[in-house]
Amino acid sequence: MSDLPRIAVLYGGPSGEREVSLSSGQAVLQALQGLGLNAVGIDIRPAILQQQLADSQAGIVFNICHGAVGEDGLLQACLEMLNIPYTGSGVLASALAMDKWRCKQLWRAAGLPVTDGILLRRGENAPDIGARFGWPLYIKPNHGGSSLGVSKVSGPEELDAALQSAFAIADEVLCEGAVIGHEATVGILDDRALPPIVIETPRAFYDYTAKYLADDTRYLLPSGLGATLDQQLQAVALKAFAELGGRDWGRVDFMISAEGQAYLLEVNSVPGMTSHSLVPMAAKAISMDFPELCNAILRTAQRRVKHG
Numbered sequence: 001m002s003d004l005p006r007i008a009v010l011y012g013g014p015s016g017e018r019e020v021s022l023s024s025g026q027a028v029l030q031a032l033q034g035l036g037l038n039a040v041g042i043d044i045r046p047a048i049l050q051q052q053l054a055d056s057q058a059g060i061v062f063n064i065c066h067g068a069v070g071e072d073g074l075l076q077a078c079l080e081m082l083n084i085p086y087t088g089s090g091v092l093a094s095a096l097a098m099d100k101w102r103c104k105q106l107w108r109a110a111g112l113p114v115t116d117g118i119l120l121r122r123g124e125n126a127p128d129i130g131a132r133f134g135w136p137l138y139i140k141p142n143h144g145g146s147s148l149g150v151s152k153v154s155g156p157e158e159l160d161a162a163l164q165s166a167f168a169i170a171d172e173v174l175c176e177g178a179v180i181g182h183e184a185t186v187g188i189l190d191d192r193a194l195p196p197i198v199i200e201t202p203r204a205f206y207d208y209t210a211k212y213l214a215d216d217t218r219y220l221l222p223s224g225l226g227a228t229l230d231q232q233l234q235a236v237a238l239k240a241f242a243e244l245g246g247r248d249w250g251r252v253d254f255m256i257s258a259e260g261q262a263y264l265l266e267v268n269s270v271p272g273m274t275s276h277s278l279v280p281m282a283a284k285a286i287s288m289d290f291p292e293l294c295n296a297i298l299r300t301a302q303r304r305v306k307h308g
Contacts, residue, residue: 003302004037004298004302004305005058005059005060006040006058006059006060007037007061007298008039008040009029009040009062010025010042010063010064010065010070010075011024011025011026011028011029011043012025012043012044013043013044013046013065013070013075014068015066015067015069015070015071016067017067017148020066020274021065023275024066024272024273024274024277025043025065026041027274027290028062031295032298034291035291035294037295037298040058042056044065044069044075049075049078053082053084058084059305060298060301060302061079061086061087062294063075063076063087064270066270067144068098068143070270071098071269071270072094072098072143073091073092073098076090076094085301085304087300088247088248088249088250088297089245089250089269092245093244093245093247093269096244097244097246097250097266098143098269099142100140101117101172101174103266103267106243106244110239112236112239112240112264113236113262113264114263115177115255115265116176116177117175117176118132118175119142119173119174120163120172120173120174121171121172122172130156130159132177133176135153135156137175137177138153138174138177138178139151139159139162139166139173139175140166140174140176141167141170142170142172142174143169143172144169144170148169149165149168149169150166151165152178179255180257181255181256182200182225182255182256183198183199183253183254183256184196184197184198184199184225184233184253184256185197185251185253186233186237186252186254187250188238188249189279189296189297190249190300193235194279194285195221195222195282195285195286196221196223196234196282197219197220197221197281197282198219198220198221198224198225199217199219199220200220201216201217201218202216217276219278222285225260232262236252236262236264237252237254241267244267246267248301249297249300250267250268250269250270252264252267253266253267273290273294279293
């Protein structure tokens, strides 16, 4: 018999990342059930979530809801109120990780390397961002993930469409100067940094299609960056995650300039767990298969059952 109570795997929900979350959730649910654990799946509906949880009779939650509600502190606050232990970061860390601008302000104050950017609010007059950052630059919703609404803007003629796309998703939009170089990511599992992965795509950048649909995205593991830079990325990732108050697991994304300078992009507090996902890929590199990874994440929350 398992020493765990019944597990509710929460996935789906109302965000733009719903389809990815459904895939992640099914993979996690199958893995946990394959380990002989008493796990049930819930496609969350926020208006009746409390009843869904009560009906499941679960005593612990594996949260794999991406995006709004599941990843921004709302779901975490609900579970706190219901006194149900759950995987992943708490309310404040989740909210900060989802808010790219305020997350970077915190990192900047902590002396960590971040890309230069400004926050644009709906209805405000936009400054001459081309003069500020040069071209290309990036426009992205301040809240959200999976690169939804993100555009690489190569010149002034593309700017209005990029702003419209981002403002369709969020009331605040982040404009950032482009770092030309490599995109890399570092998974974090229980206070340990996993091996860095460098991502290469023939597309303009690592967008939704490159992440979830394309077969020509390349994932370099080993990263090819060299041991010194790998270790630097891991150290910065752990510090960035800790500064937010992150716990259990997550993923920290970077851009690395041609000169080898790493810049923090964002934290994913509930990373993807699909066939294309990066944390399972990094875990596999240290000989941890997918069910083992799911179990390790779950056990971090179990400690709060015992010691909460």
